[in-house]
Each structure stands twice: as structure tokens, then as C-alpha cells.
Amino acid sequence: MTVARTVELEGHIIDSGTMGMCFGVVMDMGGEFEVEEFEVGRHKHAETYCRMRVMAETEEELRAILHELNQQGATVADPRDATLEAAPEDGVVPVEFYSTTNHPTYVRVDGEYVEVEDVEMDCALIVDRASPEDPQRVDDAESDDGTRVYTKVLNAVEEGDLVVTGETGIRVEPPERPRNGGGSFGFMQGGVSSERPSASLIEEIADEMREVRENDGNVLVVCGPAIVHSGGRNALADIVRAGYIDGLSAGNGFAVHDLERDLYGTSLGVDTESLEHPRKGHKHHIYTISEIARLGGIEAAVDEGIIDEGVMYECIENDVPYVLAGSIRDDGPLPDTITDSIEAQNAIREQAQEADIVLMLSTLLHSVAVGNCLPSTTKTVCVDINPATVTQLLDRGSAQAIGMVTDIGTFIPMLRDELLE
Template identity: 30%
Template sequence: MALNIPKYTPPDFNQEIFINAPNATLVEVVKDGVSPANYHALSVFPEYFKINNKWVLATESRMDTVCVAYDEMGKESVNIVEFRNLKVGDKVVIGRTEDGSQGIYMYTQGFVNKSHDSDTFAFRSGRSRETAFSIDYDQLYEILKHEKAKNGYVTWVLGTAISLDEDTRNAMERLIREGYVNAILCGTSLAAFDLECGTFGTTWGQKVFRREQNTYENYYETINMVREAGSIESFVKSGQVKDGIMKACVECNVPFVLASTVRDRFTLPGTYDNVYEAQNAMRKHARKTSTIIMVSTILFTIATGNMTPSYNEFDGVIRPVYMYTVDIQEFAVNKLADRGTLTATSVVTNTQDFVKNIGRALA
């Protein structure tokens, strides 16, 4: 199937509702990290702000953020920032309505196919364990081919399960080497288990997995060896890692972000142990991604999905950011939508099988 990226159709700003709307109210920040009262909090939908009688689109609208406006005549623009990143002097848009009456307009029909009777913004449909996902796989294959050919930015958010199965791990490595991965966001465990397998040929200390016999000896030894080397990159370059996801990332210059959790027992060097620093590092990739695939990790999926714009501007064109959330639990894939990210396509399946299917089709 050929990929048909939905085209964005902006509102008709010649309508009276837009012409007669006032400019957005702007109030300056007087203390770093503290927004003026009645701030306008953004959503995942496209939003416009009227500045000097000009409607400006926020190209990186995302949840739990505020709009900082720049109102120099002829250079009107907006920047979407987190509350904690507000600085004294920033001009924040004030207002709680989204119908244009306060110079703020939330637009839900930018990507709607006009041939259908639909009033939803999203390009998704409902998913459940009874859904046949064949068409989703076919579309994703075409999306990834398109992103590779057009220099898109594909971010993968990966849970530990991806590094615990040999075939899945191999498939992910091939996808990295074939150019279908531009960044990986994950926790310490995925990287550590992957490096254990690449170094010792074991997972949880076993070459053949038996739940009752698992041990962390090789896992901890691997982390210790990486810490002695000083970094994952140095450990990989030492030649001790034979294969795997981290090795492919280092050799293919694919960036990865390791975010720690409060329960991490023994972390790899390079792991972000400050939540704001981790968030900033993850957001650098989320803000420029054109397709994001979140697999087998509920907390990372929710965190990354909420900080990822559902649409963005690429080479001057407004287009949707394709989002996929994949988990064997229906609860897990729906949790992202429950938290407000409405544009993700959910796939309820064994995540190891999912990655192997992608690998067989593309790599």
C-alpha cells in the first residue's frame, strides 16, 4: 500500500470570527518557572494565537505546556515551553477559551478527510484485542520506508522485553543498521541486558532461559565492566561486545537516552539520574521526531507520548507525527490516550513478535 500522508488544511481566517477576534492577551513572567495567572495550557491539537492581528500556529503544541509569544512587529512567533522553563520577561498567552474569543483558537480538523463526515482531528481509529492489525503493519512498513527515504526522524521507545529475546534483539539490531532508527529512548535494563547478551551470550545469566534458574551475576558483571570502561561507547569499542542493540547504536551513530528510575540498583554510565535532565534529553528527540514507536514500556510511553507533538512542520510542510504504542496489554496501549494523547495508533500484541515482524519486513 502506498503511503498517503494526510494533508493539513488551515482554517479560513477570512471568516468574521477570526477577523473580529481580539489579539491574544500577553502577560510577562516576573519569576522564573512561575506562570502568570490564567495561563493558557496547551493540548495535543493544533492551536493558533492572534498576535498583532496575525494568526500564528504553534507548530509544537503538546500537553502540559504554555505558549510564550513574541510580538515584535513583522516577526510574530510563538514558542511552546514547559512551566519550569519559563524565564523572567517571557510573554505568556493568557486565556482559558479556545474558540477565538480571546485570540486563541484550537483547531481539530486540520487533517480531517473532507470526504468523510468526521469532526475528529486524529488519523486513528479505536483498537482492542479483537482488532485485526494487518493494515496497521502494512501502513507502518510504508511509513518507515518513507521516513528513511525522506530523511525523517524515527524515535523508538523500548522496554526491557526487546533485549530479552534473541530473535527480537537481532531484529532491532538490523533495523538500526538498515537506517530505520534515528534515536532510542529507554531505561538502564534494556541496555544492560542487551550488553550482557552481547558480552556473555546470556540473559539473566542463562543461555537457555529458565525462569526458575535466572541469576543477575552476568548482568551486574556487565554493568561493572561498562563502568570500568567509562561509557557504553568505550565498552563497545573495546571489542568485548559481539552484537546487539547498543553495539549497533554506537557503530551507526544512533543516539540513545537512558533514563533512570528511583528503583535502579546499579546504573550504567551515561544514565540520566535527574528526572528533569532526562526529560530534556528525551524531548530533544521527541520534538523533532516524525514517527515514534513506543514498545512494551508503559511509563516511558506515557512520558514520551505526552511530550511529543501530534503534528509538526517538516521542510515547511505541516504534517502529522505518526505515533504507535505497542503492548500485549490492552490497558497499557490505551493508557496513553487516557492521559490525553489521542493520535496514537495502538497495537495489542506480543511486543517481541511485533519487532520481529518489522525486522522481517524491512531489514
């Protein structure tokens, strides 16, 4: 017996490719569809509407198809309130919980759509029917009666939390192509190419950073150790000092090599100017960790005058908050490095939710980690000499990222010159 549901698509669904992707999803998953109504937007700002009936052999197959269509922005027609089920215990969600995308999302509760706070991929949706007097409620994302809907990572779910299950009552709005034509940041133009016009794209990135600063926005930079190895450290320090960076996210390695460069003039034991290997240079990174630990941390080392240049120095001097997330491979690590992975995730998540534009500079693992926390509306630039870094970021769901395949030691000085000229 065939089962069916009707879904609706609305917006610039033709030129953005949404309609074609939805048709493909149904067919690829073994279903069938029938377009019941189709109204094409006939001028630049007009939206297109499509209503289609989706059919499958079983209820389970239909649910799977509807889930994929929902991720593309399709909404079940004649919507009902979202289905809510209490979490059975801490860290455990109901079996058919709704797993989020990173797109703006709305959940229908008590007949009203409520915007989801802190949108992030791969989370559960929690509904909190808070009273209007609740001091914890968030005024710009709640319904008139004080109801809130927000994301939680699975390990943070508490027993009794009302978790959204199934696909009913959920509306997802993927970003669409802007009608003014836009530029590289205009629409999900993620892609990897070494043929991009680097100078013009860097100019556009600089313009975006200026605009963010003028509007009291937030620029987050995600840093890999290659910045120091390749000679981009001083240029990045200049950008931080000039006030264009509002937060820094990195691993233990980046901070260690930046500090090593100040203390010993080397990065991983190699003189970044002469490319020579000083005697005992291979021990400089561990000596650096020991010295910073002896002083009590990076800020203490700056206060003592031991560290007087570099990216971490400028972060301390200019009150730029940073998160150093540890890994199983870290030497030391530095006292400032967060070694608890859940604590580090939460710190990164807080940074990511505040960012208006993110620069991911030559670090695969950290770029993916931060990218997983970003809404699809956050402008993202990923720069790496290895195309696979950008590809993996895009494959993990950060489709809004612009990829630049270039040497980071060339990119950062060019960006510095563009910003500060």
C-alpha cells in the same frame, strides 16, 4: 444573569465528530448553546461551518466552557489579540495561563495569527516580540515582524516571559479525517484491539517507515526491556543496522539487558534461548553495569570490542543517537543514563520534536513520557501485550496513537522481515 460568547467551528466537523463533542461539552458543563448559522459541506472536499452562541450562568463557568471548546478546535468569534502577562518570577506563570494541547495552535498577536513552535501538551505559551534581525528567530514559524510564539514547560519559564493567559486570540486545529479515506494512520484512530489484522498493519507501518526514510525524515523508537526478554532484540538490531531508526529512547533497564545479553547470553539472568537460569545468573545485570562503568560507557565498550552485537551496539556503530532516562528504581545506573529528571525530559523532548513517526515498543512509562512531548500530528504506534499500556497512553492525550495488542517478540521480527525482505 446569563453571560454569553459566540464561537465558530469550521472544517470537516461532522464526520470527525468535532461538532457533536462541542455540543456535548457545553451541555455536560451546565451551559446552553444556540446555533446561529450552519452551513454543511455538500461534497467530499467541502468544509462545514457552524456559528453558535454559548451561554452560562457566570463568567467563570463560561470561561471553563470556552476553554474546553478551544481544545476541540472552536474559536471565539470576533477574535481579539491574545492576552499577555509577564511571568512574576522564574518557574512561576500567571494564574490564568493558557495550558496547551498537543494540536497545531496559532496565537493572535498584534492582529496577526502566529503559529506556535514545538507544540506540546501541558505547557505555557510564550510570546517573543523579537526584532527581524534577531539571529535566534525561527523563520518558518514567526510572523512578518519577527514575533515568535513557542511552548515552555513550567520549570523553564523565566521572570518577565510574556505568557499567554485566558482563551482569547487562540486557535487550535485538531487533526481531521482525511478526505481520501486514509488508512490506520489517517485520523486519530487510536484504540486498543487484539483483533487488528497484525500482518496488514505491520505492512502499513513498514511502508510509513520506508516513506519517512526516503524523505529524510526521522523515525524514533521507544524501547522497553521486554524486547530483550521476549527475543525481539536481534530483529530490532537488524532494523537499526538497516538504517530505519534515527533515534532511540529508553530507560536504563533496556540498555542494561541488551548489553547483558551480549556479555552473558542472558536477560535478567535468564538464558533467552534455553530459558534456563545459569548459576549466578541473577547477578549478570549488575555485573554488566559494573563492566560498562569500568570501561567508561557503552561507546567505550564497543570501541574495546567488549560489546559486539545488539541494539546499543548498532546504535553506536551507525551513529544513531539515543537517550537513556533514569528512574528511582535503576540499578547502577549505566554511565550513559541521564539521572537528572529535568535534563532527561529535555533530551526526550528534543528527540520527540524531531520525529515524524514513533514506535513505542512494550514500555508503559516511557511511552507516556514520550507521548506527552509529541504533537498530535506525529504518527505514533504503541505495541504491548497489555491493553492497559495503550489505553493509558490514549487517556493521557496521545489520541493519534495506533494500538496493537500483541507479543513484542513476535511483532519486531515481523516488522524486520517486512522492511528487509
